[in-house]
Amino acid sequence: MATKPPGTNANILISGAGIGGCIMAILLGRAGLDYLVLERATAFKRLGSSLTLSSQILRLFDQLGLLEELKERVALKVNGMTTLKQDLSLIGRTPTEYFEERYGYGTLGVARADFVEFLLSKIPSDRIQWGKRVLNVEQDDEQVTVYCADKTKYQADILIGAEGAYSPVRQSMFKYLTEKGTPPPKSDLAPLNFEMFCNVGVATNLDPKEYPVLNKENTELDAILANDLPFTVWLLKLSGNRIAWTAGGKLLSRKDKSGQETLRASEWELRTDEELAPEIRDFKVYSDKTLGDLIDKTDPELISRVMLEDKCFSTWYAGRMVLIGDACHKLMPFGGQGATQTVLDAACLASLLHELPSTDMASLNQAFSAYFKHRYPSAKAAYDSSQMATSLTANRGVMADAIRSISLKYMPDKVVTMLMDKLNGERPIVSFLPPPPDRGLLKSTSVPVSAFTHTKPTTC
Numbered sequence: 001m002a003t004k005p006p007g008t009n010a011n012i013l014i015s016g017a018g019i020g021g022c023i024m025a026i027l028l029g030r031a032g033l034d035y036l037v038l039e040r041a042t043a044f045k046r047l048g049s050s051l052t053l054s055s056q057i058l059r060l061f062d063q064l065g066l067l068e069e070l071k072e073r074v075a076l077k078v079n080g081m082t083t084l085k086q087d088l089s090l091i092g093r094t095p096t097e098y099f100e101e102r103y104g105y106g107t108l109g110v111a112r113a114d115f116v117e118f119l120l121s122k123i124p125s126d127r128i129q130w131g132k133r134v135l136n137v138e139q140d141d142e143q144v145t146v147y148c149a150d151k152t153k154y155q156a157d158i159l160i161g162a163e164g165a166y167s168p169v170r171q172s173m174f175k176y177l178t179e180k181g182t183p184p185p186k187s188d189l190a191p192l193n194f195e196m197f198c199n200v201g202v203a204t205n206l207d208p209k210e211y212p213v214l215n216k217e218n219t220e221l222d223a224i225l226a227n228d229l230p231f232t233v234w235l236l237k238l239s240g241n242r243i244a245w246t247a248g249g250k251l252l253s254r255k256d257k258s259g260q261e262t263l264r265a266s267e268w269e270l271r272t273d274e275e276l277a278p279e280i281r282d283f284k285v286y287s288d289k290t291l292g293d294l295i296d297k298t299d300p301e302l303i304s305r306v307m308l309e310d311k312c313f314s315t316w317y318a319g320r321m322v323l324i325g326d327a328c329h330k331l332m333p334f335g336g337q338g339a340t341q342t343v344l345d346a347a348c349l350a351s352l353l354h355e356l357p358s359t360d361m362a363s364l365n366q367a368f369s370a371y372f373k374h375r376y377p378s379a380k381a382a383y384d385s386s387q388m389a390t391s392l393t394a395n396r397g398v399m400a401d402a403i404r405s406i407s408l409k410y411m412p413d414k415v416v417t418m419l420m421d422k423l424n425g426e427r428p429i430v431s432f433l434p435p436p437p438d439r440g441l442l443k444s445t446s447v448p449v450s451a452f453t454h455t456k457p458t459t460c
């Protein structure tokens with residue numbers, strides 16, 4: 001059991017052991033705060049495709065002393081993103097090789113499952129309870145009570161909702177606010193925006209002779225755009241002779257015999273490969289390989305089919321409950337910012353919880369309000385840029401082609417650098433651990449924030 005810092009009796013529950021829940025647990029552990037994670041799944045499953053981790057969060061991993069191990073065990077350096085036509089001719093390329101020199105850290109590419117497994121390995125096993133599906137939450141001035149599907153209940157001072165887009169903590173927060181007579185804005189109560197599907201998986205045991213891309217030291221994110229249909233395939237070479245693939249677009253929509261959509265909202269569910277649209281199997285991904293070849297090398301049990309929704313909520317906390325990650329900002333994955341923004345939330349919230357003088361409602365409100373004020377603008381900017389990145393690959397037609405060419409081929413280097421500087425300039429760390437060196441030519445622009453005037457400002 002972690003020791004509690006003087007002046008604090010915080011006892012914290014985290015709902016969800018995805019990326020947000022795991023990094024939050026690691027940070028709370030390092031801050032000496034008492035926590036317990038409740039996860040719906042009965043055990044860890046290797047689901048998902050790939051994720052990119054930007055320099056924005058790698059400084060935090062450096063501070064935690066986990067960066068070198070992350071690189072050695074699961075990550076590859078991403079050299080750039082290449083956008084190709086269906087015949088594999090080049091539309092444009094955005095390089096990221098120079099990031100390490102300029103921002104101190106290069107972009108890393110990981111299999112989502114590897115990354116979550118890596119984070120889980122840093123959390124003591126008695127700090128996670130598996131098979132705990134959070135259903136409902138109640139709170140009063142003294143505590144928050146969490147009810148799980150297996151009829152168990154947990155009580156704590158603070159509950160962090162990290163269960164992704166369909167967060168039950170968020171639903172409970174909305175109910176609590178509505179009952180109090182201060183309902184969230186209508187936009188928060190409306191369903192998430194939804195336009196796209198995708199299938200994801202990781203092809204394994206590939207032969208480097210058949211897939212020469214595997215012989216390269218670093219990796220590159222490739223997006224291959226179908227000619228006329230709004231359908232795109234993304235590929236990322238992973239360590240260990242694997243290639244992560246994502247195939248998405250409106251094309252994958254399927255209705256059952258009665259005309260009903262066969263998918264449930266959100267969630268990265270297992271789907272068998274028979275359900276993949278047959279027309280995508282023949283889609284060429286390398287000169288003599290098709291997406292079907294990669295699918296055949298993917299464990300069918302680990303192919304997921306997902307609906308991609310997005311929404312940036314404006315209610316992130318209420319009373320003793322607070323949200324991180326997809327629970328408060330669900331981004332389209334094509335901007336490569338989902339995991340990054342989630343880690344940034346956790347870092348900011350952990351610093352503020354560490355300086356909490358008391359767990360009374362007023363102190364929590366002060367801390368959570370500082371968290372929201374600090375994090376919302378960055379999450380909203382990432383949400384907007386993810387939408388732009390999605391239209392850059394998803395839209396078709398003459399106008400879309402022109403916009404793609406201008407953005408990916410003819411954009412002056414100076415403008416590209418300016419945009420990248422804005423994104424990667426902020427490289428937050430937590431206040432309760434010694435800071436790592438500020439590496440890179442461009443120094444970190446992270447601004448200190450504090451919820452409590454008596455404590456020294458927190459960098460988040």
Ligand SMILES: Cc1cc2nc3c(=O)[nH]c(=O)nc-3n(C[C@H](O)[C@H](O)[C@H](O)COP(=O)(O)OP(=O)(O)OC[C@H]3O[C@@H](n4cnc5c(N)ncnc54)[C@H](O)[C@@H]3O)c2cc1C
Pocket residue numbers: 015016017018019020021038039040041047048049050051112132133134135162163164165168200268324325326327333338339342
């Ligand atoms: C299985 C899976 C695969 C994914 N694959 C990809 C991918 O390939 N590419 C990509 O860009 N993004 C992927 N994502 C999304 C990406 O991981 C997230 O966008 C991002 O990292 C935000 O993290 P998060 O912690 O907010 O949510 P998530 O990483 O989604 O984690 C949410 C966690 O909460 C748990 N949970 C849900 N409901 C409950 C409940 N009621 N009670 C308790 N626990 C609950 C879930 O099981 C999950 O472990 C995937 C998400 C999941 C869950």
